[in-house]
Amino acid sequence: MTAPRTGGRWIERWDPEDETFWQETGRRTARRNLLYSVLSEHVGFSIWSLWSVMVLFMGPGYGIDAAGKFTLIATATFVGALVRIPYTFAVARFGGRNWTVFSALTLLAPTVAALVVMEPGTSYGTFLLVAALTGVGGGNFASSMTNINAFFPLREKGWALGLNAGGGNIGVPVVQLAGLLVIGVAGAGHPRILLAAYIPLIVVAAVLAATRMDNLAPVRNDTGAVREALRDAHTWIMSLLYVGTFGSFIGYSFAFGLVLQTQFGRTPLQAASLTFIGPLLGSLIRPVGGRLADRYGGARITLATFVAMAAATGVVITASVRSSLPVFLTGFVALFVLSGLGNGSTFKMIPGIFQAKALARGMGGEAAAAYGRRLSGAAMGLIGAVGALGGLGINLAFREAFTTSGTGTTAFATFLGFYAVCCAVTWAVYLRRPAARSGATADAAAKPQLTSV
Template structure:
């Protein structure tokens, strides 16, 4: 694709930003959100499809958890190449291509979604939906380049939150179909998304731009891989986004398997948590902009540990109302943490550049360079947390018939994330420039 290319882009220049940059960046943000939203819906499609798979499909709960785990795994792995595709092909061009690509898993699922299809075929089609998870990485990398550092928390939070809403939306579509027509019409859900995918691709082609200054930087990628902060942030992102996507995939199955909910009952509850978690993600970015990402992240992990304790108590006592309360709180907290952790990434690399003695402009450029390279890796590793959650549920239900053991393991990991955040970013913070110098709250 030739595409539309912007040759010069200087978002840190306040005059450029005020006269031209903000308008262009916001336009690209809105249509990036649309494409990423559809991508998330397709990625999490099998969290809905398994609700339609009654006894006539011959697949037990462990088999269903494996289906959604397959989609999670592929979605995590493709995030790395999707990150680098933005610089190689252009943000607009890649958004068009990645949107059109979503037709492949959607049409494949439309073709095979009926009793009698082999389990291996279902696994293969579930794997195809994983490409929807890659849209997040390319979208975040692209939008990161459009906005100045002082606006990244808000912009990345809004971009990610709008994309994350694709999870509850596809679940709501599934609820509508099950509630009106019953659990024997999964193809209607798929039919709804085919024209929406085309719409997202057309809008990206018409209204988005490519940035010529954004280039793949092998040196930056290698430097980001070697930087311990990349891996620390990846671990924290496992705790926030990994939890969000893992719970989104598994929630309906947990309700059906552990609490005996029907497909309609499960579908009527599964969308609430992902919806709230998605809506609050920009708030996490805003709070991080104001108070510092590490502080918000630390508080989030403490609260997630407490909410997990509530879920463990409810799971052990088979109390559905308390379980739903604790689980919904977990979704909300993962959304806050998603926004604050992603805000930390550019702030960390920018602060390190300033500590090395670079002037403001050079530090901003260095921060953008390394944070853009790190985001794809962090996003991929974080998404693998969703795979771990689904595999933990699968093992827990196979061994004990409940998810209690899995929740204990999640509680332990949130304790590790809390300790890591405090020890690295808050216990003895390195000297950093003042908020006035940076234009945003410290990391």
């Protein structure tokens, strides 16, 4: 089944939709690759979200106000979103295992750079540059999801992609917990302890990927699939929905501690002791969102998630106006949990949508499955990149709100309106009667697939 090629271990034949193949060899190989993919992506998320923790170490001696700190974390978010596009296509060009090794090793650059510059007196421009470097950690998500998407059959993609992404997302609360430990034990003046701890973890992730993962030869660089995904309206509709779920998760994860410090006057230690809770719960529940989508349909779970996110945002706005920290924390943590559920359900929808299009065009069996894998793999990078830009939007909205009013209330009101738009789009495109749709996906044959995506 495997044959060596230049650059690493290659699997020549891969057909996860073949039940015999899957039971005999496919499942075991796919789950092994999933395990080490999660590890690499986990470390990548930790490095990408590093500045959500570093700003907690930046006391008055650094001379950077709240707006400047929001700009630092927004810069990391922005670069992480942009690099997701080339990272997606690198899997087909270089192989999933090969690119996982390379992408893990690139995490050394921002970590070592931060280790060198993290002290009072460093120029703000230098901090911005180092924050931008951490964006490479955001790219790991796109390549990892594209790679794992190819390993699993459609019937298990919700679970597999949810587990892969959830394990990666947990990198956010883990680095925040590690920051809490450093602040609690050594004090806010020792950020280099945290940075030094991640260097060996990066090396371990790269070594394990090199020795335990595989490349899939059938996954080829297909520029035609990219062009087709770019032209498909569903790519951009799902990008919008992913802005609402993942954009919320990563944006809130980066900004939570700074909001607690700025609006509620928490100390670095107090903020760090609360910051990790929301991202942790949101990460843990992401596979549950995928499982629920496998069972009840991704569109149904996604719509319910956006309705609940709108309600939770209303709670946060009320708490912000009344300066009630307990109520604020309740609503904010609920937003994390719901965004995690939505992350799992939206990514389950993507391969199902493209397979439904194949069925509507008269394809069947392996042809429809291959078409779905081909288009969904190309679309995932684009959707992931746009979704991550939602995190940038959240941080910029917070920056503007705190600059003009000193609270995040107006930012949350903006988010509430956006969740209402996401509710309307999900219902109109994926849950209305087939007669209300147009194009290939309106075919009655596609109806069962679209409502289960």
